[in-house]
Amino acid sequence: MKQTIPLLQTKNIGKTYLVGEVPLVALHSVNLDFYEGELTVMLGASGSGKSTLLNILGGLDTASTGEVFFHGKTLALETDDGLTQYRRNHVGFVFQFYNLIPSLTAEENVRLVTDLSNKSMTPLEALTLVQLHERKNHFPAQLSGGEQQRVAIARAIAKRPELLLCDEPTGALDFKTGRIVLEAITGINKELGTTTIVITHNESIAQIADRIILVKDGTIVSDTKNKNKKSVSEVSW
Template sequence: MQSKTATLSGRAITKVYRSGEIDIWALKGVDFDLYPQEVVVLLGASGSGKSTLLNILGGLDVPSDGQVFYNGTDISRASERELTLFRRLHVGFVFQFYNLIPSLTAYENVALVTEIVPNAMPPEEALELVDLLDRKNHFPAQLSGGEQQRVAIARAIAKRPDILLCDEPTGALDMKTGIVVLQAIEHINREIGTTTAVITHNTVVGEMADRIVSISDGKISDVKVNKERRKASTLHW
């Protein structure tokens, strides 16, 4: 992986939040790379800084110091408009809670995204990638938690993003349902080559990744390269 040019890179990323008279250091000079077509799992306890890192890499937040590069272009000092375009055109986000619009069907939730970007895939194609085409006319309330999360994944990848950033995508799900969601993420990575980062506190999920990056107290504490990726369907916790 490291012989390739990184799709997304962070250099000396620092994030400091001010709380009254106290500085809270969420990130302390982190270097991080995401390479084309790989899956990286970020492990760490709550408050370790992993979500802050993902938000900065995805353009949802900006660093207090340091730089972020997308295909070699520094986006860390980009304007809000430039960051909006970066997020819209290049990054898909999946969160622990699905953020679907209750009054829209699965199809319509995905179609919302495909209408605002060029060269989007048809909503049916995105839903088929997560094995939910037969549920396209169902509303979120008619879907299980795992199905709602897969709709959220379909919505994220329908715009054909270069990068898929997933923050605790299985955190609200039981093991069986969580594995189905991880299979959807795995399938998308293999089928369309989307560079993928998954945040989790579940160490077992790391076995499906190319690399496992552990974060502790705002710093990267360990990086492990897997010799081979386990299929999500074989995971158990």
């Protein structure tokens, strides 16, 4: 699966926050390569630095030290407008909470993204990929938590991003619903070839990954290829 040149690469990434006058180091010299089509799970407890790293990879935050490269081009030197274009054109985000607009239908929530890009699929095509096309006219309040999350996934992938970043996508869901959401994520990864990074504290979810990265105290503890990859239906927690 690996190609010579990574889609996304970090070199000596560090992140330090000031809490009052006290520096808090969130990431220490992170070096990672992510390749096209990979499904990576980053595991770590709350406060381990995995969300900080995901935000830097997605251009929502910037590193204090080091560089991030996308297709070999550094993001660290980009202007704010450049980072906005990076997020808009290349990255899809899925968060633990769905961030849907209550007054818009499922289709209209997805259209918010498709109207921003000329390479987007239609809202109905995106909803079909997550098996929600029949619910296109429903408002968020009329959808279950899992359905709302799948609308959020449809919205994230509708612009055909090269990179899909998922921050605890099953964290607010029960097991049965979480499994449906994971099926949607793995389906997108397989059907569209979207490079996908999922962060979670749930070790069982790592079984669906091509690759597993363990983060602890802002440091990459291990980075291993998953030799026993399982389908979502085989995983329980």
